[in-house]
Amino acid sequence: MGGNPPCGSCKLLRRKCTEDCIFAPYFLSDDPQKFAIVHKVFGASNLSKMLQELPVEQRADAVSSLVYEASARVRDPVYGCVGAISYLQNQVADLKMQLAVAQAEIQCIQIDKKSLIVPSEETDLHNSDHLQNNFSQFPNFGTSNSVVHHPPNYLRP
Structure with missing residues (x-):
C-alpha cells in the first residue's frame, strides 16, 4: 500500500478514502473519535449533504460547530449545547x-x-x-x- 492513509471518517466507515473525499480536510486519520461522535449524532450521509451545501471556506467552521454540538448532544441528549x-x-x-x-x-x-x-x-x-x-x-x-x-x-x- 503506497497511498495516503484514510481520513478519520473513511477509517471509521472502513472504506477507501478518495482524493475528492469531502470529509478528509476536516477529519484527519489521527483523530477518528472526532468523526465518530459527529457520525453518531448526525450520520455520515447528513453530514455530507450539509457540507456539500456550504461554500468551501465555511466548511471548517461548520465542522467545528457540528463537533461541538454532537459532543454536547452525547453529554446531554435532550438539551445539547x-x-x-x-x-x-x-x-x-x-x-x-x-x-x-x-x-x-x-x-x-x-x-x-x-x-x-x-x-x-x-x-x-x-x-x-x-x-x-x-x-x-x-x-x-x-x-x-x-x-x-x-x-x-x-x-x-
Whole structure:
C-alpha cells in the first residue's frame, strides 16, 4: 500500500478514502473519535449533504460547530449545547448578583469609614470616648476575636 492513509471518517466507515473525499480536510486519520461522535449524532450521509451545501471556506467552521454540538448532544441528549449555554448564563447571572452584593458591601464600608470621627491635632488623643462610640457598630473591633486580613504574599512589597 503506497497511498495516503484514510481520513478519520473513511477509517471509521472502513472504506477507501478518495482524493475528492469531502470529509478528509476536516477529519484527519489521527483523530477518528472526532468523526465518530459527529457520525453518531448526525450520520455520515447528513453530514455530507450539509457540507456539500456550504461554500468551501465555511466548511471548517461548520465542522467545528457540528463537533461541538454532537459532543454536547452525547453529554446531554435532550438539551445539547443549549443546556450548556443555559447553565453558563445562570452562572453569569449568579456571579453578577454576587458582584452587586459585594459592591453594595464596599459602599457601606466606605460610608461607615467616612462617618467615623477622626481626631484632629488639637483633640486630646488620650480622651477616646468619642472614637469608642463610633466603633460600637463593630462589635469585635479591638478584641481578640477581630479578624485581621493581610494581602496575599504576592501583593506584599
